[in-house]
Amino acid sequence: MMGKMYRLPDPGLLIGGSVALLVLVCGIFAPWIAPYHPNDQELLFILAPPVWADGGSMAHPLGTDSLGRDTLSRLIYGARTAVTVAAAASFGAMLLGAFFAHLAGYFGGWVDWIISRTVEIWLSFPPVVLSMLLITGLGIGIDKVILAIVLVDWTRFCRVLRSEVQVARGQDYVAFARLIGFSHFRVIIREIFPATLPMLITLLSLQMGISVVVEAILSFVAMGVPSDVPAWGQMIADARIDMYYAPWGLALPIFAIFLTVLSFNLFGDGLRRTLDPRHTAQRSA
Amino acid sequence: MTEHDILRIKSLEISLMTGHNILNGIDLTIRAGRIHGVIGESGAGKSMIGSAIADTLPQGLEISRGAIEFDGLTLTDMNARTRRDLLGRDIGFIPQEPMSALNPSLTIGHQVCHHLARIGLRTAKTRQERAVELFTEVGLDRPWDLLQSYPHQLSGGMLQRVLIAMAFASNPRLVIADEPTTALDVTIQKKVVELIARTRAAHNTAVLFITHDLQLAADVCDDVSVLYAGRIVETGAAERIIHAPMHPYSRCLNLATPNLSGPKAQLMILPGTMPGPVDRMQMPGCEFALRCPLAEDQCHSTRPALDGVGTEHKSACHWPERTGLITAVEAPTGTAAGRLGEKLVLRATGLGKAYRQHDWLGRVREVHALRGLDFDVREGEFVGIVGESGSGKSSLTKLIVGLEDVSTGVLELVGLDRATAPRADFFDKVQLVFQDPQSALNPRRKIGRLVTQALEGRGGAYSAATRAELVKTLLAKVMLPPEVADRFPDQLSGGQKQRVNIARALCSNPQLLIADEIVSGLDVSVQAQILELLSALRKEAAFSLLLVSHDLAVVRHVCDRTLVMCKGEIVEQGPVEEVFGNPQHPYTRDLVAAAQGPTVSSI
Numbered sequence A: 001m002m003g004k005m006y007r008l009p010d011p012g013l014l015i016g017g018s019v020a021l022l023v024l025v026c027g028i029f030a031p032w033i034a035p036y037h038p039n040d041q042e043l044l045f046i047l048a049p050p051v052w053a054d055g056g057s058m059a060h061p062l063g064t065d066s067l068g069r070d071t072l073s074r075l076i077y078g079a080r081t082a083v084t085v086a087a088a089a090s091f092g093a094m095l096l097g098a099f100f101a102h103l104a105g106y107f108g109g110w111v112d113w114i115i116s117r118t119v120e121i122w123l124s125f126p127p128v129v130l131s132m133l134l135i136t137g138l139g140i141g142i143d144k145v146i147l148a149i150v151l152v153d154w155t156r157f158c159r160v161l162r163s164e165v166q167v168a169r170g171q172d173y174v175a176f177a178r179l180i181g182f183s184h185f186r187v188i189i190r191e192i193f194p195a196t197l198p199m200l201i202t203l204l205s206l207q208m209g210i211s212v213v214v215e216a217i218l219s220f221v222a223m224g225v226p227s228d229v230p231a232w233g234q235m236i237a238d239a240r241i242d243m244y245y246a247p248w249g250l251a252l253p254i255f256a257i258f259l260t261v262l263s264f265n266l267f268g269d270g271l272r273r274t275l276d277p278r279h280t281a282q283r284s285a
Numbered sequence B: 001m002t003e004h005d006i007l008r009i010k011s012l013e014i015s016l017m018t019g020h021n022i023l024n025g026i027d028l029t030i031r032a033g034r035i036h037g038v039i040g041e042s043g044a045g046k047s048m049i050g051s052a053i054a055d056t057l058p059q060g061l062e063i064s065r066g067a068i069e070f071d072g073l074t075l076t077d078m079n080a081r082t083r084r085d086l087l088g089r090d091i092g093f094i095p096q097e098p099m100s101a102l103n104p105s106l107t108i109g110h111q112v113c114h115h116l117a118r119i120g121l122r123t124a125k126t127r128q129e130r131a132v133e134l135f136t137e138v139g140l141d142r143p144w145d146l147l148q149s150y151p152h153q154l155s156g157g158m159l160q161r162v163l164i165a166m167a168f169a170s171n172p173r174l175v176i177a178d179e180p181t182t183a184l185d186v187t188i189q190k191k192v193v194e195l196i197a198r199t200r201a202a203h204n205t206a207v208l209f210i211t212h213d214l215q216l217a218a219d220v221c222d223d224v225s226v227l228y229a230g231r232i233v234e235t236g237a238a239e240r241i242i243h244a245p246m247h248p249y250s251r252c253l254n255l256a257t258p259n260l261s262g263p264k265a266q267l268m269i270l271p272g273t274m275p276g277p278v279d280r281m282q283m284p285g286c287e288f289a290l291r292c293p294l295a296e297d298q299c300h301s302t303r304p305a306l307d308g309v310g311t312e313h314k315s316a317c318h319w320p321e322r323t324g325l326i327t328a329v330e331a332p333t334g335t336a337a338g339r340l341g342e343k344l345v346l347r348a349t350g351l352g353k354a355y356r357q358h359d360w361l362g363r364v365r366e367v368h369a370l371r372g373l374d375f376d377v378r379e380g381e382f383v384g385i386v387g388e389s390g391s392g393k394s395s396l397t398k399l400i401v402g403l404e405d406v407s408t409g410v411l412e413l414v415g416l417d418r419a420t421a422p423r424a425d426f427f428d429k430v431q432l433v434f435q436d437p438q439s440a441l442n443p444r445r446k447i448g449r450l451v452t453q454a455l456e457g458r459g460g461a462y463s464a465a466t467r468a469e470l471v472k473t474l475l476a477k478v479m480l481p482p483e484v485a486d487r488f489p490d491q492l493s494g495g496q497k498q499r500v501n502i503a504r505a506l507c508s509n510p511q512l513l514i515a516d517e518i519v520s521g522l523d524v525s526v527q528a529q530i531l532e533l534l535s536a537l538r539k540e541a542a543f544s545l546l547l548v549s550h551d552l553a554v555v556r557h558v559c560d561r562t563l564v565m566c567k568g569e570i571v572e573q574g575p576v577e578e579v580f581g582n583p584q585h586p587y588t589r590d591l592v593a594a595a596q597g598p599t600v601s602s603i
């Protein structure tokens, strides 16, 4: 046997994790970090350029929008919306998906048949269309957006985790646990769930990125959060009209979305690599 | 015979990035048409030799010295392209792990035909026909369906055969076979060995045959090299090395292998483990010295050279002539036979099992896995079950432990009817030792929690102290040191894991223990340890054992009686010596003949 070699933490995990953390901090501490209230209007400074462009000033480092609202503050408060939706929706989708995945993968048979068919039918609707349909029915609001994402995306968790559960289910230690009289519930919690946990965490962080995008799309078409709550999608929609002479108003929120999604994905990918036992296990001769 | 050398390995050295050597000064030559075996326990570096030739060394390893010549060309100097062209066409390679060699997202047919296209088969039709022909040769059923299957739909043994078929497709001049038959049954093993013999006869193919199975090496190979801790310790004609070795290590391996005939002797158990690459650095003398029964002071200080001890026979030992002094201990006669209890722990009458298969239209088809079994097991009796795969051995064990339900007949266990008594009544009395410790031990539990896992289901309050005490007793029973209790399964060797597996089954003091192929895939030396452990436990005779094995010698070594199964039926049963010594049923005769060695006609 060879000695374990010292391994540096995965770069994706490190970079993705720190950016994601930054976005999270912005979201949580928005009122303390943001220089202005996001809805405060300063009509003297309409469409002010950012500080590095001609005519920019330190008063509004990233400029203002067509109503004279501070872009930096709106970005920071937008992060709050994005993070809330991402966290709550991803958790909800995970809970729902993981629950059915464990049922289907563990019990198999007709339980699996019903759950798998349901997932397939669910997946045959384009996700964006499905969430818009849901919002039309539910009305707008942060909670509605969260609910819509949960109802659309739980299938993603269910499908991937189900096969993970099936793999663990096939292991002999699960059969052994049954032979010594563990109940099904106990087997799932003690023997199966720990094996699917790494995949679950990974999916969760990837789902966060997806939720951010979905929230932005819904806000962009004014089907997401109410208009008095700042959101990145909304900022993009607002900046569209003036995009030729104030391109920064459009570019900055897009950049924020891009950065956030990228960081969640890097983080998730890094996690997957770090937690994958096949990656860590070194075969000897 | 003046055949030229096909493969010539010269003082090959493979090292880790840290500078520790995996292989040391390997010299090996194979002439055209010869089969050269490499044997030794796992970790000795057998696969590394194969990987070095096939250019598939794992990350972080490199050839630090020496050269590999193939038919006059130096492989190690060649550029990657020419080398790749050579591989697959002139050199066939059968890797140890078939799963990792195939792409999981492509069909078998796609991958095999791609390979056939590479070696020059033009049309899709000829490729498919050749693939089917090759599959048939290695004993794969329904070859046409196989082309459409994905790797994960096949068992390990089937994948192994697909790779064997691919390796021989181009009639290469050299085939490297890394444990090609380990995952296969005796009967299939025989087919593969015959395939190798046929190809050799027809195309003068040379084979580098890596295996840990001595008996197989003796039957298949012309020459053998014994590898220990990265060095060749003995090399020469297969017959001599297996049956009249001149190196203590080869002798120990030989004595650790149970045999099917002759007097029953206690198996040789080597103390300790083979030193790893790091430990070897601190050993100026013979690497085997710490475990060698003949070691003297000189062995620890100076390393013996690989010197000639006969015609084309070399041994790396200071005193090769003393090898014969190592002898086996006679097994104590009249074992547990007199101590068998009167009570039956298991009685099967007309036992049968039918699986219902539904196709996608919902039509039901019945597959009879077991039919009309009548047998019993007495208290303290060790009974073997032999038969090839698919004969129903696993189905029977599943019925007994209750993972499947009885379809017909009666199965009485510890005085209760399996079909009607509540499941919970059997939990403590009947236990199963699984075949593969890797899959049977939850990698996220510590050993201490694994061996006493049976207590967790009981609800009864066990104090941490009682549990710790029990862990210690159980580990002592299987001869493991108490400190392993705090480790995870991945921190143990294969043999240690298998002991944990056994200890765990003994936790609830079962009356009947079922062991499904628990020594297959283990090294000879580790297998000897487990078998001797079973023999020792048998003296206490606290439980009855039902031992499933494809290896008749293993059953003979451990059991009192044996059942022979064929196509879901018991075709013969009786005391081991009688059944294997004087088989009555033609199927048993075939099994015994196959186990005594497939006869490969050498030139």
Ligand SMILES: Nc1ncnc2c1ncn2[C@@H]1O[C@H](COP(=O)(O)OP(=O)(O)O)[C@@H](O)[C@H]1O
Binding pocket: B355, B357, B367, B368, B369, B387, B388, B389, B390, B391, B392, B393, B394, B395, B396
């Ligand atoms: N779940 C199952 N469904 C259908 N057939 C099965 C199933 N399990 C086993 N069989 C069939 O039962 C027979 C005996 O198999 P098995 O008990 O696995 O034998 P062995 O242990 O000797 O390999 C085989 O022909 C196999 O195809």
Ligand code: SF4
Binding pocket: B247, B248, B249, B286, B287, B288, B289, B290, B292, B293, B294, B295, B296, B299, B304, B316, B317, B318, B319
């Ligand atoms: S050199 Fe010494 S230790 Fe090594 S095999 Fe020979 S007798 Fe044993």
Ligand SMILES: [Mg+2]
Binding pocket: B389, B390, B393, B394
């Ligand atoms: Mg089997």
